[in-house]
Amino acid sequence: MNGSVGTRSTNDPAVGLPPSAGWLAPGWHAPGWPAPDPELSRTAVSAADGAYTQVRSSYMRVGSPRVVFRPTTEEDVQRAVRYAAEVRRVAGEPVPLSVRSGGHGISGASTNDGGIVIDLARMAGIESLDASASMVRVEAGTTWGELATRLAPYDRALTSGNVGGTGVGGIATAGGIGYFARSQGLTLDHVRRVRVVTADAAVRWVDAEHDPDLFWALRGGATQAGIGVCFELDVPAIGSASGGATVLHQEVEYLVDDLAGFVRDWGDWIGGAPRAAESFLMLQDAGVGRTVVRAQNVWANHDTAAAIPVLEAALNLGPVLHQQARAVPYPHLVPSFGRSHTRQQRLEMRAALVDRADRELGEAMAAALRHRATMLGELRALGAAVSDVPAEATAWAGRHQEVFAATWIQPLGQDLADESFRTLQELSTGTYGAYSTDVRAGEAERAWPGATGERLRHIADRVDPGRLFDAGLVLAPRARDLHKHG
Ligand SMILES: Cc1cc2nc3c(=O)[nH]c(=O)nc-3n(C[C@H](O)[C@H](O)[C@H](O)COP(=O)(O)OP(=O)(O)OC[C@H]3O[C@@H](n4cnc5c(N)ncnc54)[C@H](O)[C@@H]3O)c2cc1C
Incomplete structure (x- = not known):
């Protein structure tokens, strides 16, 4: 590997644009805000610049930030953070600040309206x-x-x-x-x-x-x-026989009458399989009490002899409409479609960590899928290596749950989204905060419950007492709460 830290991303949508496109133009300065350091100013993209349309939005949200800083060094990032704090001080209000890496954040917090975005896309070494x-x-x-x-x-x-x-x-x-x-x-x-x-x-x-x-x-x-x-x-070795980090990838499509029984059997199957096996399900209501379930099963090492009985057993979980299995280089499973975001996906999402894949989960998912606002459901197997790590070892508290559940919901507002997800929410014993469009306080308490939340809040009090980084899902207080209370 010849790359070094500092190599620029070839996916950067703004690379190649001439300086006349505006994004390299020196001297950006917003009326009413302090003038930034000239070095920082050179990384600024604002609405006056040609590249603005390519950097204003994220995958889930159209944004209209006043400026997007596109640092190439950590010194630029430091300048941008210093500047954001100064803007808040001068403005006397919590001007929005967003941080962006890939722009795929589900909450949409990596862009904003009227504020500052620090977009790290050009730091891709x-x-x-x-x-x-x-x-x-x-x-x-x-x-x-x-x-x-x-x-x-x-x-x-x-x-x-x-x-x-x-x-x-x-x-x-x-x-x-x-x-x-x-x-x-x-x-x-x-x-x-x-x-x-x-x-x-x-x-x-x-x-x-x-x-x-x-x-x-x-x-x-x-x-x-x-x-x-x-x-x-x-980075673990995955030891593929044919080289190139090849994995076995099986796709199976089922038409299921009894989702509760299917989810229980799926949980038993994957829970009893060697750790090399992983399974994701996408689920869609097909009407008349039926569900189309699309499984993506991956076997993550070269022991194909061990893989075959496991992947064959997946075919007995329900009536199969279609299946294919092939060896595929891992990079083919994680395609990247460029960085220029335009709110490609417009939906609400809800997520939950659930203790077990059993009939109860199947019934709760079936009810969620039947709701008129729900578009798709997801179930992913956890446990195994995720559960090897003690809950207190990191700020991700959900270590005992065996399943991740989520739904994709029509963008018709929080109330309908809550209603559609209610049955799954009732089974939830935690959540993955970065997989939800819900950024209300209750969701933060579920993502960082109990001692995890206390420790995280304590650390935030130490390193960010003014809550400069308060976009998206965060534990209270936000900067505006501090501002309100003087
Ligand atoms: C289509 C789609 C599929 C997804 N599939 C999966 C999946 O299979 N598994 C999974 O785990 N997740 C998945 N996610 C969720 C996604 O991984 C998370 O939302 C993740 O946070 C996105 O990272 P990003 O850098 O692309 O997002 P961004 O939009 O750039 O950032 C999201 C948030 O992360 C924080 N952040 C970004 N960069 C930094 C940084 N450098 N330092 C500190 N905080 C930062 C910011 O608060 C920001 O608001 C998916 C999301 C989408 C839209």
Whole structure:
């Protein structure tokens, strides 16, 4: 691997635009706001610039920020953080501040209206720290698809999400439920050091020895601990026989009459399978009491002899409409569709961690799918390596649950979304905050319950007492609450 930290992303939508397009023009300055440092100003994109349409929005939200800073160095990030704090001070109000890595955040918090975005897309360097790429240093703006492609020649792959366009910064700080969840755990379980810019604009490496509290918070607490600009990640070998990080990928489509029984049998099957097996289900109501279930099953090592009986057993879970299984290089499973976001997906989403895949979960999912606002449901197997990590080890508290459940909901408002998700919410014993459009206080309490929430709040009080980083799902208070109460 020849890449080094500082390599720019080839996916950057604004790369190649001439300076006349505006985004490199020096001297950006917003009326009523202080003038930024000239170095920072050079990274600014505003509505007057040609590149603005390519950087104003995220995957889930159209934004109209006053400025998008596009740093190329950590010093630029420090300048942007310092500037955002200064704007809030001068404006006398909590001007919105968003942090963006891949722009795939579901809450839409990586853009805003009238505020500042720090877009890390141009910080996308990847560097191997040893000859076999077992440890890599990756800048936050890298996408997981880019990283998968770079790691494949080493027969290594790191669990991320199942969409390659998601950013390293957004997943490594929030969670990461990917195709290797049962064998590798969450993405954040592989973070060994983080280079972080905190709300006071200081930058430092944190790890298990250096500010372990901050290191703990950066693995699951999202931006509440600061901006992770660079991550050192350990990367497992997946030992594929044919090289190139090849995995077995099985797709099965079922037409199910009894969803409760199907979910119980699916849970028994995947729960009893070796850890190399992972299974994601997408579910859709087909009317007349039936459900179309599409399973994506991945086998994450080269032991195909062991894989065959497991993947064959998947065909007995229900009436099969279609199935195919093939060996596929892992990067093909995590495609990246470029970085220019235009609110490609317009929906509400709700998520839950659920203790078991049993009939009760199947009934709750069936009820959610029947609701007129629900478009799709998801079930993903957890447990195994995710549960090996103690709940107190990171700011991701949900370690005992065996299933992740989510629904995609028509964008018709919070009330209808809540109503459609009610049966699943009742079974929920936690949530994955970065997989929901709900950013209300109750959701934050579910994402960071009990002692996890207390510790995270305590750390945020220390490193960000003014709540500069208060976008999206965060524990109270937000900056506006502090502002209101003087
Ligand atoms: C289509 C789609 C599929 C998805 N599939 C999966 C999946 O399979 N598994 C899974 O686990 N998740 C999945 N997600 C959820 C997604 O991984 C999270 O929302 C993640 O936070 C997105 O990261 P990003 O950098 O792309 O997002 P961004 O929109 O750039 O950021 C999202 C939020 O993360 C925080 N953040 C971003 N960068 C940093 C940083 N450098 N430091 C600190 N905080 C930061 C910010 O608060 C920001 O608001 C999916 C999302 C979408 C839209």
